[in-house]
Amino acid sequence: xxxxxxxxxxxxxxxxxxxxxxxxxxxxxxxxxxxxxxxxxxxxxxxxxxxxxxxxxxxxxxxxxxxxxxxxxxxxxxxxxxxxxxxxxxxxxxxxxxxxxxxxxxxxxxxxxxxxxxxxxxxxxxxxxxxxxxxxxxxx
Amino acid sequence: xxxxxxxxxxxxxxxxxxxxxxxxxxxxxxxxxxxxxxxxxxxxxxxxxxxxxxxxxxxxxxxxxxxxxxxxxxxxxxxxxxxxxxxxxxxxxxxxxxxxxxxxxxxxxxxxxxxxxxxxxxxxxxxxxxxxxxxxxxxxxxxxxxxxxxxxxxx
Numbered sequence: 001x002x003x004x005x006x007x008x009x010x011x012x013x014x015x016x017x018x019x020x021x022x023x024x025x026x027x028x029x030x031x032x033x034x035x036x037x038x039x040x041x042x043x044x045x046x047x048x049x050x051x052x053x054x055x056x057x058x059x060x061x062x063x064x065x066x067x068x069x070x071x072x073x074x075x076x077x078x079x080x081x082x083x084x085x086x087x088x089x090x091x092x093x094x095x096x097x098x099x100x101x102x103x104x105x106x107x108x109x110x111x112x113x114x115x116x117x118x119x120x121x122x123x124x125x126x127x128x129x130x131x132x133x134x135x136x137x138x139x140x
Numbered sequence: 141x142x143x144x145x146x147x148x149x150x151x152x153x154x155x156x157x158x159x160x161x162x163x164x165x166x167x168x169x170x171x172x173x174x175x176x177x178x179x180x181x182x183x184x185x186x187x188x189x190x191x192x193x194x195x196x197x198x199x200x201x202x203x204x205x206x207x208x209x210x211x212x213x214x215x216x217x218x219x220x221x222x223x224x225x226x227x228x229x230x231x232x233x234x235x236x237x238x239x240x241x242x243x244x245x246x247x248x249x250x251x252x253x254x255x256x257x258x259x260x261x262x263x264x265x266x267x268x269x270x271x272x273x274x275x276x277x278x279x280x281x282x283x284x285x286x287x288x289x290x291x292x293x294x295x
Contacts, residue, residue, distance in 0.1 A: 003145065003174065003291060023168055028145050030293040134171045136145065137180070 001136045003028045004035035006042065009128055017067035023130070032133070039129040046128035047120055051108065061104035062126050068099065072125045083122060087115060145291045146181035148173040150190065151283040169285055178288070185284045189276040191269055193283070196258035231278070238274040241265050 005028050012021035026042065029035040050060055066072040069080055081098065084090050089111070094103035111119070120126075149169035172188075175181045232242055243261035246254045267275070276282070 005147070005171075005289065020168075025147060025287050025289040028289045028291040030291070034293060132171070134147070134174050136174045136176070 001030075001138070002133050003030060003136050004032045005029075005132050005134060006035050006039045007130050007132060008042070009130060011066075011128075017071065018065050019067065019071075026129070032131070035131045039131050042129045043127070051116075061099060061101050062123050064099045064101060064104070066123070066126045072123050074124050075122060080122060084119075087118065089115065089119065143176065143291050145289050146175045146178050147171050147287040147289060148175070148181050148184055149285045149287065151285065178286070181286045185282060185286065189273055190283060191272040191276065194259055194262045195276060195279050195283075196255055196262055234278050235275070238271070238278075240267070240271050240275060 006026045007023040008026050009020055010022045010024065011018040027035075027038060029038065050062065053060055063069060063072050069075065069077040073080055075083070077098070081090070084098070085093075089107060092106070094100040148171065150172050151169045173181070173184050175184065235242060241261075243258055243265075246257040262275075
């Protein structure tokens with residue numbers, strides 16, 4: 001029998017950025033769809049906490065704390081810039097670069113939930129939950 | 141209704157995280173078995189020791205910190221974890237009791253040297269599977285992790 005595990009992915013600060021450091025199973029499901037739905041709910045919750053700055057005190061720019069574009073997304077810096085620009089999220093643009101905390105904090109109050117989810121979908125290197133499948137031994 | 145599952149994972153070594161300053165176990169040990177009962181997971185771990193894996197195939201730090209073998213316990217500069225530490229002489233005595241060949245004494249107390257010495261000894265000594273198993277039984281903690289998780293959706 002195959003079971004589907006929802007795992008929480010731990011991130012740990014390495015003095016420069018957060019990197020994935022271990023995982024922890026949260027719940028197992030017989031249905032893959034149930035597991036994916038559960039993981040999606042938890043993923044949303046984790047993103048909202050990061051946006052609120054839970055434990056940090058301010059809304060954290062994920063690009064800044066998850067190791068820049070080379071780690072936070074599969075897009076290049078220029079590709080990400082272009083996509084954000086096309087979506088109107090760079091008006092006003094950051095003073096220097098996308099890693100700016102000030103730009104992120106100014107962006108967040110005016111971003112719509114749809115834009116917010118779209119932006120997170122671009123940050124495919126920053127994931128807080130995953131679903132994996134494993135086989136349950138027939139021993140019961 | 142929910143029931144519990146027990147996941148067995150196997151660590152395959154250690155790594156030095158980018159920008160960090162300590163060795164850590166591999167971050168994502170693969171799940172190798174999954175059981176309905178904790179006892180079965182414990183039995184699996186006890187009967188599936190990774191005989192193919194050199195237990196000293198990591199860095200010297202773990203000879204002391206993870207494998208609990210302390211060559212020079214009298215060195216007060218080294219922080220102690222008494223419940224996990226086995227003195228070098230005790231380690232040798234345990235090997236002797238199991239009729240295992242004795243590793244050469246490391247040339248000095250440098251942890252890298254100690255680790256390299258033990259690693260080489262394992263690689264170069266033609267240990268039988270029984271001897272490998274006996275040696276792995278001495279080593280604590282085992283390179284396994286057992287996680288408990290609830291299974292949803294059981295009718």
